[in-house]
Amino acid sequence: MGRPPCCDKVGVKKGPWTPEEDLMLVSYVQEHGPGNWRAVPTNTGLMRCSKSCRLRWTNYLRPGIKRGNFTDQEEKLIIHLQALLGNRWAAIASYLPERTDNDIKNYWNTHLKKKLKKMQAGEGGGGDGDGAAGASEGGAVATAGAGGKRPAVPKGQWERRLQTDIHTARQALRDALSLEPSPSASAPPPAKVEPLPATAPGYTTYASSAENIARLLEGWLRPGSGGGKGPEASGSTSTTATTQQRPQCAAPPAFSMLESWLLDDGMG
């Protein structure tokens, strides 16, 4: 088992993707749908390993990805979910369909960790105005299992645990929102973040071209649009098993929708 053979091959390109490579990947996925990554380098002529292609697609090129600053609500949701689920970024990302697990992970490591530490220090460890702050360290370990790798939960139990997770997440979100009533419930969804302005930090011409590629796909993405091969196709091609399937290319629901889903008592 172990590493896919492709990663051992010499001549496999590494490092940042070029716009040309992005274009090749995007057009391939557009034609065949995501999945069967093993075939991508062969069929596209990309000198990348399948893993790299998949990563590039899911983290950057996949349509529907929101880039730029996290909103307060997203931040809050992440904090709570992290406290509940631990470092299971993919699971957390499934609650934020517009964000990638990598993004969330990075945001957690660079912003939220520090923020929570500060908050804890400021509160002298007592108050727990957020509730999640305290749980974020210990709780994470407890839930995520040793080492943070996928928990060794037997099949079936995993599903049940996921349901519990969802339930707990709802509870937490409800708590979070009741602690600090957000305007979003009735107000326009705050999640709509404009593409980074060209002056924004971290914005490069390269990023802009990738974004353009993603934009090109918007039409293809739209359900019912002529293209045909869209998210649905991806759903069918991707592996069937996992119970925590991310809503991969599905047109991302508005954040308020997600909230209402989480808060919806009737479900489950």
Add this chain to the structure above:
DNA sequence: AATGTGTTCAACCGCAGCTTC
């Protein structure tokens, strides 16, 4: 203006689970 330090984030690595043969 030049240099040093800190921050951010895209990408890589290795492991583990699932599927296929």
Add this chain to the structure above:
DNA sequence: AGAAGCTGCGGTTGAACACAT
């Protein structure tokens, strides 16, 4: 039933950028 291959995940790294001195 077992081995091999593929995919997905989380941790980590390092280059690029921003800010401070």
